[in-house]
Amino acid sequence: MIPFTCSKCHKEKVKIHGQICVSCQIEKIEKHSPPKDASNEELISYYTEQRVLIGCRECGARDFAYEAGIKIENFLKYFVMFIQCKCGESYMDLLEVREMRLQDVGIEESE
Numbered sequence: 494m495i496p497f498t499c500s501k502c503h504k505e506k507v508k509i510h511g512q513i514c515v516s517c518q519i520e521k522i523e524k525h526s527p528p529k530d531a532s533n534e535e536l537i538s539y540y541t542e543q544r545v546l547i548g549c550r551e552c553g554a555r556d557f558a559y560e561a562g563i564k565i566e567n568f569l570k571y572f573v574m575f576i577q578c579k580c581g582e583s584y585m586d587l588l589e590v591r592e593m594r595l596q597d598v599g600i601e602e603s604e
């Protein structure tokens with residue numbers, strides 16, 4: 494069987510013809526990093542997608558269970574992700590720290 498190579502970098506092996514390898518996928522997603530004014534939901538979906546591509550820090554599996562959320566401390570928002578992998582590893586990953594904005598405490602900015 495001839496191994497297929499990534500359709501982008503032509504270096505890494507992939508399982509399906511025309512697929513792009515994980516490092517190219519990560520590179521692609523990182524080019525679309527969320528803007529400064531991204532919403533909490535946008536940030537969470539961006540980072541969870543990225544972390545799933547990177548895989549479990551212990552075994553590299555990408556089909557782990559996770560839960561993402563925001564912790565607020567000292568006017569900072571900590572975006573965190575709890576990962577529970579079937580290899581037995583479970584850990585918390587800090588995704589991003591952002592300053593709180595007015596809309597985060599339910600106050601609408603006046604025009």
Ligand SMILES: [Zn+2]
Binds near residue numbers: 499501505513514516
């Ligand atoms: Zn590639």
Ligand SMILES: [Zn+2]
Binds near residue numbers: 550554578579582
């Ligand atoms: Zn694992």
